[in-house]
Amino acid sequence: MVSTSLQTLIANRRRRQRRYRSVVSILALLVVALFALSLAIGQTVTPPLEVIRVLLGEQIGGASFTVGQLRLPRAVMSVLAGLSFGLGGVTFQLMLRNPLASPDIIGITSGASAAAVFAIIVLSLNGPIVSIIAVVAGLGVSMLVYGLSLRNGVAGTRLILVGIGISAMLESIIAYILSSAPAWNLQEAMRWLTGSVNGAQLGQAIPLLASLAVFGGLLLSRSRDLEALRLGDDMASALGVGVARTRMLIMVAAVGMIASATAVSGPIAFVAFLSGPIAARIVGSSSSPLVPAALIGAVLVLAGDFAGQFLLPSRYPVGVVTGALGAPYLIYLIVRVNRTGSAL
Amino acid sequence: MMTDRRPDAKHRISAIALTNRNRALWLAGVVALLAALCALSVTVGTRDVSWSDITAALAGRTDNLGQAAVALRIPRTLLGVLAGAALGLAGAVMQGVTRNPLADPGILGVNMGASLAVVIGIVWFQIETAGAYIWWAIAGAALAAVFVYTIGSLGRGGATPLKLALAGAATSVAFASLVIAVVLPRADIAGGIRSWQIGGIGGATSERIWPVLPFLAVGFAISLLSARKLNLLALGDELAVGLGERVAFARASASIGAILLCGASTAVCGPIGFLGLVVPHVCRLLVGIDHRWLLPFSALGGACLLIAADVAGRIAARPAEIDVGILTALIGAPVFIWIVRRQRVREL
Amino acid sequence: MNSAMPEHTLEAHGLSTGYGTDNILHDLDLTVPPGRITAIVGANACGKSTLLRAMSRLLAPREGQVLLDGKSIHRMSARLLARTMGLLPQSPIAPEGIAVADLVSRGRHPHQNLFSRWTRKDDEAVDAALTATRTTELAERPVDELSGGQRQRVWIAMALAQETDILLLDEPTTFLDISHQIDVLDLLTDLNRERGTTVVMVLHDLNLAARYADHLVAIAKGRVHVSGSPEEVLTQQNIRAVFGLESQIITDPVSGRPMMLPIGRYRVLGC
Numbered sequence: 015m016v017s018t019s020l021q022t023l024i025a026n027r028r029r030r031q032r033r034y035r036s037v038v039s040i041l042a043l044l045v046v047a048l049f050a051l052s053l054a055i056g057q058t059v060t061p062p063l064e065v066i067r068v069l070l071g072e073q074i075g076g077a078s079f080t081v082g083q084l085r086l087p088r089a090v091m092s093v094l095a096g097l098s099f100g101l102g103g104v105t106f107q108l109m110l111r112n113p114l115a116s117p118d119i120i121g122i123t124s125g126a127s128a129a130a131v132f133a134i135i136v137l138s139l140n141g142p143i144v145s146i147i148a149v150v151a152g153l154g155v156s157m158l159v160y161g162l163s164l165r166n167g168v169a170g171t172r173l174i175l176v177g178i179g180i181s182a183m184l185e186s187i188i189a190y191i192l193s194s195a196p197a198w199n200l201q202e203a204m205r206w207l208t209g210s211v212n213g214a215q216l217g218q219a220i221p222l223l224a225s226l227a228v229f230g231g232l233l234l235s236r237s238r239d240l241e242a243l244r245l246g247d248d249m250a251s252a253l254g255v256g257v258a259r260t261r262m263l264i265m266v267a268a269v270g271m272i273a274s275a276t277a278v279s280g281p282i283a284f285v286a287f288l289s290g291p292i293a294a295r296i297v298g299s300s301s302s303p304l305v306p307a308a309l310i311g312a313v314l315v316l317a318g319d320f321a322g323q324f325l326l327p328s329r330y331p332v333g334v335v336t337g338a339l340g341a342p343y344l345i346y347l348i349v350r351v352n353r354t355g356s357a358l
Numbered sequence: 359m360m361t362d363r364r365p366d367a368k369h370r371i372s373a374i375a376l377t378n379r380n381r382a383l384w385l386a387g388v389v390a391l392l393a394a395l396c397a398l399s400v401t402v403g404t405r406d407v408s409w410s411d412i413t414a415a416l417a418g419r420t421d422n423l424g425q426a427a428v429a430l431r432i433p434r435t436l437l438g439v440l441a442g443a444a445l446g447l448a449g450a451v452m453q454g455v456t457r458n459p460l461a462d463p464g465i466l467g468v469n470m471g472a473s474l475a476v477v478i479g480i481v482w483f484q485i486e487t488a489g490a491y492i493w494w495a496i497a498g499a500a501l502a503a504v505f506v507y508t509i510g511s512l513g514r515g516g517a518t519p520l521k522l523a524l525a526g527a528a529t530s531v532a533f534a535s536l537v538i539a540v541v542l543p544r545a546d547i548a549g550g551i552r553s554w555q556i557g558g559i560g561g562a563t564s565e566r567i568w569p570v571l572p573f574l575a576v577g578f579a580i581s582l583l584s585a586r587k588l589n590l591l592a593l594g595d596e597l598a599v600g601l602g603e604r605v606a607f608a609r610a611s612a613s614i615g616a617i618l619l620c621g622a623s624t625a626v627c628g629p630i631g632f633l634g635l636v637v638p639h640v641c642r643l644l645v646g647i648d649h650r651w652l653l654p655f656s657a658l659g660g661a662c663l664l665i666a667a668d669v670a671g672r673i674a675a676r677p678a679e680i681d682v683g684i685l686t687a688l689i690g691a692p693v694f695i696w697i698v699r700r701q702r703v704r705e706l
Numbered sequence: 707m708n709s710a711m712p713e714h715t716l717e718a719h720g721l722s723t724g725y726g727t728d729n730i731l732h733d734l735d736l737t738v739p740p741g742r743i744t745a746i747v748g749a750n751a752c753g754k755s756t757l758l759r760a761m762s763r764l765l766a767p768r769e770g771q772v773l774l775d776g777k778s779i780h781r782m783s784a785r786l787l788a789r790t791m792g793l794l795p796q797s798p799i800a801p802e803g804i805a806v807a808d809l810v811s812r813g814r815h816p817h818q819n820l821f822s823r824w825t826r827k828d829d830e831a832v833d834a835a836l837t838a839t840r841t842t843e844l845a846e847r848p849v850d851e852l853s854g855g856q857r858q859r860v861w862i863a864m865a866l867a868q869e870t871d872i873l874l875l876d877e878p879t880t881f882l883d884i885s886h887q888i889d890v891l892d893l894l895t896d897l898n899r900e901r902g903t904t905v906v907m908v909l910h911d912l913n914l915a916a917r918y919a920d921h922l923v924a925i926a927k928g929r930v931h932v933s934g935s936p937e938e939v940l941t942q943q944n945i946r947a948v949f950g951l952e953s954q955i956i957t958d959p960v961s962g963r964p965m966m967l968p969i970g971r972y973r974v975l976g977c
Binding site for chain 1: 460465509512519520523524525528529532534535536538539542543680681683684688690691692695698699
């Protein structure tokens, strides 16, 4: 005979699973809708049918150019960057058990930016090599931050503070390189100071897609271990998670994703920071927020770029939109975290 | 019995005298260092000058390029001394008020708040006079300080160093984004975005320094006079109250001094970070934690560090210059990290 | 006693380890009697928690070894160890807003791998754990809303869901009200009697340890000073040596076990 408590338990678990699935589906649909919107609407409105025909390869007068060359790469880049930042950001926040410990704040994106800026402006490089340099720099910075915060084991608080210090250093280096560049190109500067998908090209999407597949896949395969890590290092170890090794693997994957995205779009402000907390609110703390956070990242970048282009009095790159709108939410989050003393 | 006690008393008195004398020596040393650095600052730069040029320029003549260069460096050096002293002192006061070894006008977002306020004033309210800049900067600094402190002290444990630093870092990032958002549409001043992100003392002239002097003077006075209060606050709120101190008032008055100093410096130089963090820590190692010594020493030390950084910035990348704000970040961040490593986690 | 439970032996041989440059434990030998309740006691900073952490693989031994069934635990796979030995550390963290049933479900982690889905067995283990700790009614409530005692029972339920034969607990009663302390200790006794779980816990209250434990281990300065039954361990000389305290030992009229009465400078009759 099945006890009723067991039945209730199973029923509740199934209910939670259904909620998770519906959240993910809705978010995915939202991404698709925004994607389609960005393809159809611009300086001119392209009818949906034409958009589809262009996507299928037909050559149509002006539409092929606007949709195929201008809007499509931009939209694709937005989605890929958004997914990368969202997934990478939430991973850091979960691992460090603090929503304020986002890669934006502890130096990872600054490191990748600095490397990319250096490669592009000082070394005059271009293409996938920049992404590789950025990823290496991102990994280097995270190892540096990790290593510097080691003293009788790593303490989360120390790691965050060291990250803040390193980030400040890197930001000043970025400012210096940008200011001493031969031509103070505002557009380029904006890309590296707050992030932008202006002038994106489809060629840049390939390495990003690869990084998302490899690193993202690695992360999602470790999602159960990540859930165990949320309970504290001791508890995770007691549950059979090889804490040090898993942490390292997860960090490499998250840093890799974020650095790859930064190398292309610059450090799109706050996306990595916001996606996790928003996902956690929507999906509840009982389910893993990884996939929802990735989707929310994509939504934020798509919507932010769209707003920056068409909905505001002036044209802003996406980073300024997400930065300015994200700031109040950031403050709200700090207030909430401090008041309840909670983790993500 | 009496003879037993006497040697102890003498020992103690001589111990105190030694320390005070040491402190006086260090003070004299740092003043001498400052003088030397100022001399260096006037002499060195992207253009080499001769001794005769220097003496001529100091007398007010600007006949050749060398003398003109020196004539430009004099206000620059002066501004560096003032700003450095202001920021070093403000940092020491902030660390005392918050009992937080990581407090610094840059980290706590106070400088960025000042920047943002000035930028908003310029773009949306068309302010133009130096006086207006300064008032706006001070208002921005004050709002940022209150804001960061409030949200950093919510929840368990009050304003722990970590929570405060995080609140400050997050607020800085937020403000920096807002600065860009506000300035971007204005192509005419957008090129000047840089100066509101990273501070420097290049391009300083006497006209820019005069308006800020009264504010700095008041700020210096209030801060230095709060030394005793800070000594008491260092014992912890409960003890300080027990000793008759009005804690909230003490905190507020000391903070006002620091905010005046930060706002005024940022209005003229842009945000220069890490000075307020590094200098008090080094000074503490030399003259101890008594704020009556620590505060003036931090001011002098801050001036030294700023001038030294500026000189280095002029030499290292000739003929271009590296802004002071960049160098203080490059020097200060490792020191920040070193401080963080030294602390036990519980204190963070 | 439930004889269906296989009995595992947990022992430490010549264990020396610590954090930082110095060792906290020195050449420590310990055998945990299977199927019984063992309490580790001692003064603060004597090495009690360090010992537990070393035995649960959170801390690596610098010399000596910790053996489970004769095999060094550091050579075993983490998952296998987690299926045999459960640990409740001092300050576990509950993700904000998580429901009790979900938290307890995390205990099934060692039984799942990358591709396994949630099975009926998992649900049953969680249900059994909730029932054993009498937290079934709390199943859907957020953990942060519970009282200290209830929360501790939930953590124990999570360790139970792991279905391990050995359970290590690091100061499970330290921050609880006295009624909750008794509640938790009674629960652990239930587990020991009904499931034959070997319980090893660090306790700071010597008298509660003497009442509830079958086997006491007193640690002083990183070594086992004495171990044995409560009667053997609770003597005036031992208390003096381990805690630096004068005392009188009486028989607790409630449980019949020995009880330690501390003797200070004041409030002592005949002084």
